[in-house]
Amino acid sequence: xxxxxxxxxxxxxxxxxxxxxxxxxxxxxxxxxxxxxxxxxxxxxxxxxxxxxxxxxxxxxxxxxxxxxxxxxxxxxxxxxxxxxxxxxxxxxxxxxxxxxxxxxxxxxxxxxxxxxxxxxxxxxxxxxxxxxxxxxxxxxxxxxxxxxxxxxxxxxxxxxxxxxxxxxxxxxxxxxxxxxxxxxxxxxxxxxxxxxxxxxxxxxxxxxxxxxxxxxxxxxxxxxxxxxxxxxxxxxxxxxxxxxxxxxxxxxxxxxxxxxxxxxxxxxxxxxxxxxxxxxxxxxxxxxxxxxxxxxxxxxxxxxxxxxxxxxxxxxxxxxxxxxxxxxxxxxxxxxxxxxxxxxxxxxxxxxxxxxxxxxxxxxxxx
Numbered sequence: 001x002x003x004x005x006x007x008x009x010x011x012x013x014x015x016x017x018x019x020x021x022x023x024x025x026x027x028x029x030x031x032x033x034x035x036x037x038x039x040x041x042x043x044x045x046x047x048x049x050x051x052x053x054x055x056x057x058x059x060x061x062x063x064x065x066x067x068x069x070x071x072x073x074x075x076x077x078x079x080x081x082x083x084x085x086x087x088x089x090x091x092x093x094x095x096x097x098x099x100x101x102x103x104x105x106x107x108x109x110x111x112x113x114x115x116x117x118x119x120x121x122x123x124x125x126x127x128x129x130x131x132x133x134x135x136x137x138x139x140x141x142x143x144x145x146x147x148x149x150x151x152x153x154x155x156x157x158x159x160x161x162x163x164x165x166x167x168x169x170x171x172x173x174x175x176x177x178x179x180x181x182x183x184x185x186x187x188x189x190x191x192x193x194x195x196x197x198x199x200x201x202x203x204x205x206x207x208x209x210x211x212x213x214x215x216x217x218x219x220x221x222x223x224x225x226x227x228x229x230x231x232x233x234x235x236x237x238x239x240x241x242x243x244x245x246x247x248x249x250x251x252x253x254x255x256x257x258x259x260x261x262x263x264x265x266x267x268x269x270x271x272x273x274x275x276x277x278x279x280x281x282x283x284x285x286x287x288x289x290x291x292x293x294x295x296x297x298x299x300x301x302x303x304x305x306x307x308x309x310x311x312x313x314x315x316x317x318x319x320x321x322x323x324x325x326x327x328x329x330x331x332x333x334x335x336x337x338x339x340x341x342x343x344x345x346x347x348x349x350x351x352x353x354x355x356x357x358x359x360x361x362x363x364x365x366x367x368x
Contacts, residue, residue, distance in 0.1 A: 002154060005069040005080060005130065007061050009278050014057055017243055017277060021052040024244045039252045047251060048244050051270055057278075060271045067111075071130070072154060074147045077139070080104075080130035081123035081151065084115045090363035092184065092355060093119040093157040095148055095175070099166020099190070100228075100285055101250040102338065103129045105272050106165075109344035110351075117352055118161075123151060125167065127284035129275050134284045140292040141167060145174035149182065158182065159362070161355050165189040165339060167288060170296060173324075177297035185327070185359035187304040187351050189339045191315040194218075199319060207316045214313050224249065228289035236283020239276075246277050254338070259310035262335050262342035304328035304354035306347060308335035327358040 029041040067082050082104055094114065098106045104122045114120055124131040126139045126147065148171065152160055161184050162172035169188035176183045195211050203211070227235045239246045250273050254264055276282055303324040307314050309332060317329055330350050335343035355361075 002070050002072045005071045007065050007069065007130070009057065009061060013278055017274075018052050020243050021048055024048060024242075039248045039255070044244065044248050044251070047247060047266065047270070050266060051243070051247065051273075055267070055270050055274075057271075057274055060274075064105075069130075072151065074150050075143075076136075077126045077134060077147070078132050079123055079126065079147060079151060080132075081121055082111075083155065084111055084120040084122075086115050086117060086119045088117070091118050092361050092363070093121060093152065093155075093160040094351070094355065095121045095123065095152060095160060095162050095172075096340075097123065097148070097162070097164035097168030097171045098125065098128075099164065099168045100128075100288060101253050101272070101276070102166065102168075103272055103275050105268070105275065106338060106340045108341075110340050110348040113345070113348040114351060117356065119157070121152065121155065121157075121160075123148065125171070125285075125288065127287055128281055129279050132279065132284075133281055134287060138291060139288070141170045141288075142174045142178065142296060144171050145178050148175050149179040152179075152182065159184055161185050161187065161359065163187040163189075163351055166337065167292070170292070173299040173303075174296050176299040176301040176303075180300050183301050184361045185302040185304065185355060186299060187306070187328075187354045189306040189308060189347060190311060190337070191305050191307075191320060192313055193315045193319040196319055196322070199322065201318045201322075203316065203318060207318065210314045210316050217313065224253070225289060228286035230290070232286035232290050233283055236286055239282035239286075240280050243277055246282055247273055249282075250276065257310075257312060257337035258342055259308070259334055259336040262310075264338060264341050268341060299324060301325065302327040302359050304350070304358060305330070306339065306350045307331045308337075308339050308343070309333050310336035311339075312337055328354045 069082055071078055071080050096107050098104060104124050107122050125144060127134040159182055162175045164172040169190040172186045172188060176186045239249055254269050258264055303326050320326055332346055339347045
């Protein structure tokens with residue numbers, strides 16, 4: 001059963017947040033440390049004070065409720081999603097999937113341009129936001145992909161495309177693998193390519209530089225990733241109890257993963273952080289790092305790739321083409337890991353171009 005959903009955070013939860021922020025116990029900081037030891041104290045105090053006294057959740061809640069929200073239950077798990085229909089009844093449907101530390105909010109600025117040509121289904125990953133915490137093991141990207149296939153079936157879409165970044169890219173690829181007869185193509189804006197010494201492929205200097213970056217990350221696993229992959233419950237206690245802990249855990253990712261010419265506003269970032277805090281999904285969202293295996297089923301459907309200059313890593317096309325049916329490849333000088341928020345106009349146009357010109361689709365879509 002699919003049910004309409006409206007966001008309505010209890011006032012007591014907002015009051016509790018403000019009270020906790022007012023009682024933050026701050027650590028000291030080495031003079032002139034900058035980023036040498038982690039997120040700078042002055043900047044974090046600035047963000048925390050604005051969150052407490054300037055940020056207005058109710059205004060954003062009202063704006064978000066203008067979107068058509070729904071929930072359904074799949075394999076015992078609540079699934080929240082936004083469903084925006086195109087004015088063209090025979091339009092192709094796209095399922096857009098966020099990653100960590102994102103949410104369905106990532107796609108707010110691409111809804112209008114993409115919905116001109118596509119029906120849009122924007123779910124919240126199990127364990128994230130309004131999908132609520134997961135309560136059992138095994139919600140990895142393949143299981144999530146199977147849930148998406150069931151969701152699209154319930155919505156009446158016989159054929160559809162998938163798009164995502166971060167975990168959303170992996171889930172979209174897995175969706176193409178588990179439902180290749182339904183998925184016409186997959187577009188991603190994050191596609192890690194690991195070094196392949198036995199590939200016997202001549203690479204450019206740019207490609208070699210990209211692989212060097214990957215090697216450095218593999219040799220020096222980011223602390224957030226290690227903690228969430230190894231002990232998500234442990235870090236979950238701190239993030240669920242301390243709003244400043246939750247704030248800095250995500251704000252650091254935005255500071256490090258966005259492009260210098262495409263920052264995400266504090267207002268938008270705080271809305272996403274508020275969503276994690278108010279739904280108490282820090283631990284359950286972190287479990288996706290723990291539960292997802294490195295290897296996933298091969299994706300046999302056409303793939304489009306958008307590469308953004310300031311992402312965590314950039315893929316190497318000759319290596320990607322060994323694994324996927326690459327039909328489209330774009331390189332952008334602007335934008336980072338949160339492309340849908342940083343450069344929505346670039347991402348939306350790239351997605352549009354791929355699905356309208358690079359994949360085969362026989363309309364009309366069957367919708368209820």
